[in-house]
Amino acid sequence: MRKKSFLISTITVTFFSFWLIFNDNAMGLRQDADAGLQLGMIRKDLATYSKMKPTDAREYYEDALNELHALIDIFAGTEEALEAKFYIGATLNLLGNNDDAIEYFDDVLNFKEEIDKNFQARLLYFKAKSLLGSGRVEEAKDVIAELRIIEPGAANTFGKELGGTMRIGMSAPDFHTKDFEGNPVYLSQYEGKVVIMNFWATWNDQCLKELPEIKKLYRKLNGPEVQFIGISSDDNIDDLRGFVRQHNIEWPQICEEMRYKGLMSKLYDVNRIPIMFVLDQKGKVQYIGNKKKKIEQIVTTLIVRAEKRS
Secondary structure (H helix, E strand, C coil): CCCCCCCCCCCCHHHHCCCCCCCCCECCCECCHHHHHHHHHHHHHHHHHCCCCHHHHHHHHHHHHHHHHHHHHHCCCEHHHHHHHHHHHHHHHHCCCHHHHHHHHHHHHCCHHHECHHHHHHHHHHHHHHHHHCCCHHHHHHHHHHHHHHCHHHHHHHHHHHHCCCCCCCECCCCEEECCCCCEEEHHHHCCCEEEEEEECCCCHHHHHHHHHHHHHHHHHCECCEEEEEEECCCCHHHHHHHHHHCCCCCCEEECCCCCCCHHHHHCCCCCCCEEEEECCCCEEEEEECCHHHHHHHHHHHHHHHHHHC
16 A cells, blocks of 8 residues: 655645645555546645635635545545545535534544544544534534544644633623624623524625524524624625625624634634524523524523513
């Protein structure tokens, strides 16, 4: 089995920095030279796209996903097809489609006996990233524990991230900022209300896909007892304004324009979108994730409990 070295620019920190080299990735599978050539070209393209603005790169990422799917169909059963599934998962993770990304990582991990520890570590690393992005912290902990056995250094890095991760039952950090219309927004002004915070962006495919569900949830729950707040990672506030008006989004929007580096993202340890937080009437975190039915149940329960106490 020949050694492989897949070198990718270290400039692409958010997407490629952890998986710079693969060695003996899929030891029990056959290799195909043509598939390897195609995969190498796609990999180089992905490295290039990651340097672009998300709004500009989205279409290119979708093309890359189509190319990866085609490679899997044509070269089924090869080492390269298995690696292509990993790249699909990593690309979906970058685009914020964490649940689908996890499915691809699990699909490759089913071949655990046929891939080396180096490849397993990268799969577990990105699976943990996707789980955290979906708000599934406890599942992420289990994956990180498995990763620690194979590659302790990577697991320890996650330990630092989890150390700052918001937990259920914690008091939510207060904030003082403005919405995109210039109106002041601060958490303490909503004391006594259930607060639903939606971290999203117009450039994120999964956020756009979930928007109808968010609007439906808003129509069901909006009232004097509940406050919705959108926190956008859009690069341009004017783009956000236009989108909100075009799609009749009625709740306040905070535009960070810093892609996970703004005040709100830092306060709430958000590095993947979409993700939603539910805070109770005392400002404690009651839910982190994207399951709309679960959010509806929790909010309804919080309102009923408050009514019984009054």
